[in-house]
Amino acid sequence: EDQVTQSPEALRLQEGESSSLNCSYTVSGLRGLFWYRQDPGKGPEFLFTLYSAGEEKEKERLKATLTKKESFLHITAPKPEDSATYLCAVQADYNQGGKLIFGQGTELSVKP
Amino acid sequence: ETGVTQTPRHLVMGMTNKKSLKCEQHLGHNAMYWYKQSAKKPLELMFVYSLEERVENNSVPSRFSPECPNSSHLFLHLHTLQPEDSALYLCASSRTGDTEAFFGQGTRLTVV
Numbered sequence: 001e002d003q004v005t006q007s008p009e010a011l012r013l014q015e016g017e018s019s020s021l022n023c024s025y026t027v028s029g030l031r032g033l034f035w036y037r038q039d040p041g042k043g044p045e046f047l048f049t050l051y052s053a054g055e056e057k058e059k060e061r062l063k064a065t066l067t068k069k070e071s072f073l074h075i076t077a078p079k080p081e082d083s084a085t086y087l088c089a090v091q092a093d094y095n096q097g098g099k100l101i102f103g104q105g106t107e108l109s110v111k112p
Numbered sequence: 113e114t115g116v117t118q119t120p121r122h123l124v125m126g127m128t129n130k131k132s133l134k135c136e137q138h139l140g141h142n143a144m145y146w147y148k149q150s151a152k153k154p155l156e157l158m159f160v161y162s163l164e165e166r167v168e169n170n171s172v173p174s175r176f177s178p179e180c181p182n183s184s185h186l187f188l189h190l191h192t193l194q195p196e197d198s199a200l201y202l203c204a205s206s207r208t209g210d211t212e213a214f215f216g217q218g219t220r221l222t223v224v
Contacts, residue, residue, distance in 0.1 A: 004154070032211040043116075043202050043215035044155075087155070091211055098143050098206045099168060100213060102155040 002027045006088050006103035013078055013110050021073040021106045023088030031093040033071050034100065035064050038085045047086075078110045115139040116216035118203050124222045127193060133219045135186040135203030142208040143167075144186040146178060149200040149218070161186065162208050193223045 003026045013019055025033065032051050036044035048057040050066040057064045061082065063074040073086055085107045089100040116137045125131050137144065146158040160168040161180040175197075177189040186203055200220050204213040 034212065036215075041200075041218075041220070043118075043204075043217045046212055046214055049212055089155075098145070098162075098208075098211060098213060099157050099160060100155075101157075104152070104154045 002090065002092055002101050004088055004090055004101055004103035006086075006106050008106060009104070010107045011109070013075075013108070015079055015110055015112050016077045018074070018076045018078070020075070021086055021108070023071040023073070023103055024069060025071070025088075025090045027090050027092045027101070029093035031091040033066055034089045034091070035062075035071070035073055036087040036089065038087055038105070040085075044087055075108070078108075080110045080112050083108055083110045116203055116205055116214055118201075118216035118219050120219060121217065122220045122222075124224060125190070125193065126224055127195070129193075130189070130191040132190065133188040133201055133203075133221075135188075135216055137184055137186075137203075137205040137214075139205055139214060140207075141205035141214075142183050143206050144180060144183070145204040145206075145213065146186065146188050147202040147204060147215075149202055151199075155202065159188075190221075193221075195223050197221065198223045 005024045007022045035047040038044045048064040053068045065072045085105045087105045089102045119134045143162045147155045149155050158172045159178040179187040200218045202218045203216045206213040
């Protein structure tokens with residue numbers, strides 16, 4: 001069964017304190033792995049797509065990496081505005097229509 | 113401004129009511145989705161439409177009825193809902209054969 005597990009469930013950081021969020025996945029053939037950011041009461045905002053092991057993507061203070069079993073979202077010198085829930089999702093290569101399988105998310109809180 | 117617009121943003125309905133959620137995308141995409149997000153649970157795919165045809169229905173109860181009249185519009189018709197159907201309902205779209213999905217802001221549904 002295709003599955004996505006994110007850890008930790010919640011993470012509290014001080015401003016400037018770098019850390020990483022983990023996304024472990026089990027899927028029968030990976031088409032893509034996606035990271036989203038979700039603010040309270042809003043829809044998920046697309047951040048990155050990763051397609052193959054070894055691939056890396058960066059955007060401002062965020063860097064996403066991918067291996068054959070997991071992905072990491074590294075946050076360098078975070079700011080309070082980075083506080084949000086970060087969602088990881090995978091798409092299997094057998095899927096038609098773009099179905100995404102989501103993890104439960106990591107709630108990040110960055111204190112000034 | 114998001115490319116995917118959902119209305120209404122908030123909805124309170126009784127168990128005997130009939131209501132509809134609306135989604136419109138301005139991104140030129142050919143696939144549209146309904147997801148359900150309940151507290152502390154991963155996003156769950158409900159329906160997928162690709163080129164206006166339903167591709168996948170994830171065993172959703174018949175009290176939820178989707179409609180996709182064209183590639184830009186998606187509806188979710190609701191009738192005789194239960195309190196446990198209270199959740200954030202998210203619409204998303206993507207290009208068929210492409211993988212990034214872009215989400216709307218969601219409709220917060222409360223069933224009383």
